[in-house]
Amino acid sequence: MRTILLILGLWLLAGANLMNAQGGRLKLALLKYNGGGDWYAVVDALQNMAKFCNENLGIGLDVEYAIVDVGSPDIFNYPFLFMTGHGNVVFSDAEAENLRTYLLGGGFLFIDDDYGMEPYVRVAIKKVFPDRELVELPFEHPIYRQKYEFRNGLPKIHEHDGKPPRGYGILWQGRLVLFFGVESNISDGWESYEVHKTPEELRRQALRMGANIIQFAFRQ
Numbered sequence: 001m002r003t004i005l006l007i008l009g010l011w012l013l014a015g016a017n018l019m020n021a022q023g024g025r026l027k028l029a030l031l032k033y034n035g036g037g038d039w040y041a042v043v044d045a046l047q048n049m050a051k052f053c054n055e056n057l058g059i060g061l062d063v064e065y066a067i068v069d070v071g072s073p074d075i076f077n078y079p080f081l082f083m084t085g086h087g088n089v090v091f092s093d094a095e096a097e098n099l100r101t102y103l104l105g106g107g108f109l110f111i112d113d114d115y116g117m118e119p120y121v122r123v124a125i126k127k128v129f130p131d132r133e134l135v136e137l138p139f140e141h142p143i144y145r146q147k148y149e150f151r152n153g154l155p156k157i158h159e160h161d162g163k164p165p166r167g168y169g170i171l172w173q174g175r176l177v178l179f180f181g182v183e184s185n186i187s188d189g190w191e192s193y194e195v196h197k198t199p200e201e202l203r204r205q206a207l208r209m210g211a212n213i214i215q216f217a218f219r220q
Contacts, residue, residue, distance in 0.1 A: 025062040028214075029078035031109070032069045033124075035090030041114050042084060045190035052190075052207045053214055057147060071095035075102050080217050083111045084187050089120040096127040103128070103170075103177040108217035111180045112187040115160050121180060125170065134168040134180060143167070143179060146212035146219075155205040157198065158185035175220060179213060186210055 028046050032039050046065040053059045068074045068081070071094055075081060081102075091099065103109060111121055125134060137143065137153070144150040144167075154165035165184035169176045188196050189206020198206070 025060060026080075027062040027064065027066045027078060029066040029068045029075065029081050031075075031081045031083040032067055033083065033085075033089050033091065033095075034070075035088035035120065035124075037085035037087035037089050037117065037120065039083070039085050041086060042187060042191070043195045044192050045187045046082060048192060049190045049207065049210050049214070053211050057211055057215055059214070059218070069095075071098050073098070075099070075107065076105070079107055080214060081107065081109045082187070083109060084114045084117075086114050086116040087120070089117060089124045091124045091127050093127075096124075100128045104172060107177070109178045110213050110217070111178070112185060113180070113182045114185055114187065115158075118182050125178065125180070129170055129172075132170050132172070134170060137167045137169050137176075137179075141167075141169075141176075142220075143176065143212060143216045146215040148208040148212050150209060150212070154181050154184040154186065155189075155202070155209055156184060157189040157202050157206045158196070160185065176216075 028050055030039070030042065030046060047063050050061040050063045050065070053061055066078055068078065070091060075098065099109070113121065122134065139151060139153045144153055154167045156165050160183055163183045166182045168180040168182065170178040186206040186209050189198050189203045190210055191198070193200070193203065
């Protein structure tokens with residue numbers, strides 16, 4: 001059954017990438033999860049991120065994003081998933097298996113800790129990848145060296161606990177399938193100024209780092 005699901009995932013993701021290559025309008029997708037955490041903790045972040053990528057990377061994203069349940073087969077329609085929030089995250093066995101199949105089939109997940117997610121995310125991801133560890137990516141990793149260069153890794157956009165930003169990943173056969181940002185909260189900087197009153201220079205850094213992540217995910 002796992003092999004069948006993996007083949008199906010590869011087929012669906014290949015179709016999504018083909019649509020992009022032919023000039024279709026791919027959407028970014030916001031991941032909806034259980035556990036009580038506010039998965040919906042964004043206002044216009046993804047719309048602004050899509051607009052920035054269209055203007056600066058020429059990707060051609062739909063500025064409207066999708067919302068998908070972690071356990072739904074619909075996740076295979078979107079090559080890039082975004083996840084955020086402040087609280088608890090719980091994946092059922094079926095949801096963990098669905099997400100694993102998606103990621104091994106070519107999908108990509110970016111998790112931005114909006115504060116308070118990290119301990120729960122680590123448990124949830126361990127359920128998805130019991131045979132893998134979240135590893136901190138070196139500053140030399142290509143995700144920090146796409147169109148924009150971030151020599152010191154993730155930029156600090158929103159102060160939480162006075163700790164430096166950290167970027168962690170799950171690697172599968174040499175491919176980065178998941179990127180987890182902690183103590184950075186770059187998606188706050190994707191929001192319009194009115195949402196968090198983030199200074200313009202920090203917003204620019206956040207959008208550029210987000211563009212790097214999306215560009216990396218689509219290129220690798």
